[in-house]
Amino acid sequence: MTLPFESGVRVTSPFGMRPDPFTGASSVHGGIDLVPLREGDLTVRAAVPGSVVQSRMVTDPMNRTSEWGNYVSLFGDDGRVYYYCHLASRAVSQGDRVEAGQPIGIEGRTGRSTGVHLHFEVRQDGVPVDPSPLIGVENVPGAEKSPPAWYDEAARWAVREGILRGTDDGLALDEPCTRGMMVVFLHRLWKKLRQT
Template sequence: MRNGASFSSPGRAKPKTAPHAGIRPLWFYGMFTLLLAGNALTGTALLFSPEIAKVLNGQTEQVIQAYEDRIAQLRVEVDRLHSRSYAQAGDINLQLQELSQQQEMLLEQHQLVKVLVDKAGELGIQTAALGSSPGEVAMAAPTNASGNPDIDETARALAQMMGETEHAMTSIAQTATERTTSIVNEMAEIGIRVSLPDALDGVGGPLLAPSDGGDAAPMIEDANAVMAALVRYKAARESIDAAPIHLPIAGTYRQSSGFGNRRDPFSGKRAFHSGLDFAARSGTTVLSAGQGVVTFVGVRSGYGNVVEVTHPSGLVTRYGHLSGFLSSKGQKVHTGTPIAKVGSTGRSTGPHLHFEVRQGSRAMDPKQFMEAGKRLQALLG
């Protein structure tokens, strides 16, 4: 045909085609060589496996030994830390036990001192107020990180409280002793002897041999000493109440005449005046100058109406020129007890109280008694 297409004719040979791509010889031989090398190495490894194992095992043993040594060191360190911790715990427990004992002792001391402070207050001796109780201090004590009480801070607080209680006891004893001495000296100046107890009452018991550890606690001994000082002071105070050293008149008055020689208001001559005169309105209340017993109610020459009181010291106070009586013979009176009324009976120029202090038949200057009373009242506050 003429269209350019050619057809093969029967009997003509077909043209040859290009061959397919396959495995290149170089790669094949390379892979084969690697395979042989791997097999050789495997065989060598199998042949020398005991020696390799030994080497590997030797390194492992060294590593294990190193770890075991480190673990042993750590155990020693842990044991040492535990021992230190146990020791510290033991010290803390011992310190806590000591603090507990101190707290118990301080609690007992605090209770004793509180009784003494109250007793001193009743007798007019004021001391600094006690702080918190030991239990309150323990409750308020700070704690450390472990929740235990801060030992140093708690010990400091307890020591401070113990110092305060000891200071309170010392202050009470010192004040009571000083006041007792002042009272005794003042009384001696006016001829009154004060009787004081030497020690606390209510002591005794069988005579037994001493025993170890049987001594009384110093705290108890100190408290007993303070109480003894208060007992003596109480006795001294009672002597003040009993002594005729207090003002014998109430209300408005003036001292119109003193003790000793003076110009007699009736004769105009010098004469001895045996007491003090207190000019006051008629009917003014007359008071007992001290504790005692009314031993006379009646009339005496020159004195008019008279009341006499005998005091524990043996001194007698006489109240004259009275307009009326407010007491009776045999009546017990105290300082300030109303016993009569001011008047102008007897040898008198006008309403006044004639007041005497007598020792037996001898008249004593009442002024020294009144002055002693003022000083003692100032001492007692």
């Protein structure tokens, strides 16, 4: 599974029973609240490949879905349904096919939210399940999960080869990126992937 934030995730509120952040009463938290490990990494990404079931904002306060603000739900190829909530904006539409890692929106605080974070909820047969084992993070506040080591390795290789430029805080294709450069990039990448 691809992490919902490229830089990694930190848990701000775990899945399960917790005091409601607004009322203090004990309630069930159907998802896990996440923020990116690197400040400014606001792009929310699909965890698994699938198709977009809903991409919307419900404003009717009688509909509890309004608590999610701007949200995207994906029917994953693994049969689970993934909800990405409180988004500032959405980048996909109902019916779209998405690949793992594809941007689906921008982290925000729309709906019933005490601050900027991603409410990440996973349902199996309609029932919310603990998402923490799926993304490999502990279900406790402050727990962190970094992206796999090959992310950094691949990025460093592309910088060494002059394909990408930048630092750990952000990489870009060396500009201007012509069609020819893109073909060279893809060819080198293809050769590299064949070696591994």
